[in-house]
Amino acid sequence: MCPSPLTIQTADADDAAAVRALAEQATAEAGSPVLNEQSLIALAGATDTAPIVLIARAGEAPVAAAVIEVADAASTLELVLPDGADAGPALLDAVLADDRVPADRPVLLWAHGRGSRTAPLAEGRGYEAIRSLYVLRRPGSLAVEDAPLPPGVELSTFRPGVDNADWLAVNAAAFATHAEQGRWSAADLQARIDEDWFDAAGFFLARSSGSGELLGFHWTKTERAEPGGPITVGEVYVIGIAPAAAGLRLGSALLAVGLRHLQDVGAPVVDLYVDGDNTGARALYANRGFAEHNLDVCYRIR
Template identity: 40%
Template sequence: MSTLPSLSPGQAEEVRALGRRAADADGVAALSEQTLLSLAAPEGTVEHVLAYAAGRLGAYAQCQPTDGGDGEGPSVELVVDPPVRRQGLGSAVWAAVEARDPRARVWAHGALPSARGFAAARRLEPVRELHKMARPLTGADATGEAAGAATALPAGFSARTFVPGKDEAAWLETNAAAFAHHPEQGRLTLADLRERMDQPWFDPAGFIVVEADEAPGRVAAFHWTKVDPEQRATTDPAATAGEVYVVGVHPAYQGRGLARPLTALGLAHLAGLGLPEVVLYVDGDNTGALRTYSSLGFRDIMVDVMYSRAVHARV
């Protein structure tokens, strides 16, 4: 077993292949977008723990440090190759992670029974939930006339698409303000944004920004949609689902009635592409967003759970 500050291209591809094998077996991706992007991160950005079995990568964990000053440990994703599960590899990798930082928090995507059992055996308790929600897209979405999801913005606001090379700084300022207390989204940097813009799925036509007439050039709010061929629709596994990638409203413009029409604008874009379904991810403690999305017809289809031993240190 090895703990490394960076991966070679070959090692990164081994991890991707391991992730694909696990996803095929479990029906849910074991590694998130950020983890996959961080496989190529510069040395020291994240930590990688690799364990081999019979000459092939059998288990992998990635530790993303936190820098919010809140005392939280690293965010970890861990995956074990299906053919070598229950042979101690996952336990060994997690022990190596905890030895480096006992505050480590690990994601269980889909909250599968095996993951719940792994957590219970190690006295880990849930500390965060991430809900994956979905709903069908309809012709009414495409025209902006879906019930409760009209695209008309309040007076004094206008929408346009993101302009690469022009809007980066303004978007980053609004994103940081809108997600100031979010452990991942609010900390995105220009390098992070550019990394996502370099991905094959990036399409500025699906990146909607809203400006206020009183402050041209400032991003008052935004709805970034995503169409990734790897995101499968639950209604038709052979089809791609669109995604509400992130919706944000600058605190200066919150309470002005932007959230619902802004969401609808993104749904109209995705429906106009002929996609059958739209999905999104929202934190379990974001009751306002959960309420809004539920009122727009979204329903839970999966819940990711983050576990930590830190709970026990406070009791």
């Protein structure tokens, strides 16, 4: 029997469940998520920016998808390529030909995890790898070293609706050179606060005890296989220090506070994502029990 011809179309609201099912299948096969958290939240319609989604069908059956986020500096692309159809090359060609993807700006393709189907496709087409994002992992039971807060600094936890603006300002300043994290909007923050996993008790703020100024934060996250089930992974979700407070060992202190919290709630392992070229953060995590666990690679395809 001849294989059904492949067609590629823009996915509409009716295709959302099919795209999520393809992503779940590809994730299970690859051993790590094929879409990042931002895409999953955007696909669920919880942010103010909607991605472009292309869906590939063999005959009637959805077989693969591409999720494209168009932004000022560059467009980013993730492919959902479950076993079966060889739809990757056709999806890449469709993205590059799509006139909603600005032709005068870079298009960046993410390959998530070492089991990614996207990486061999990108390598095969000779695309240049321009960024490495490491997943580091540490056993949750490892003793957390003492790291006192600098003098004149007070610890508190995040108050939704009260601390939002302060947090957005320090996040933007700390991550000014970071493509995604630095441009989080109020809606991006709110979308996370509204997630089931959100727990203000694991979202730590460090403020000046005199002025109350926010100097830094460590937001931890926990994942569970099913709601109410045991924690499967703890995460150093976002840690950032206001540039004016950098180098005071506040990062070390906040890291320890968050690791201790994740230990207290029973996280068996602690993961974090760090850019290969983020010297400061890599120095912070070095010698604190984190080992390389996985790798995401970003390719420039235009």
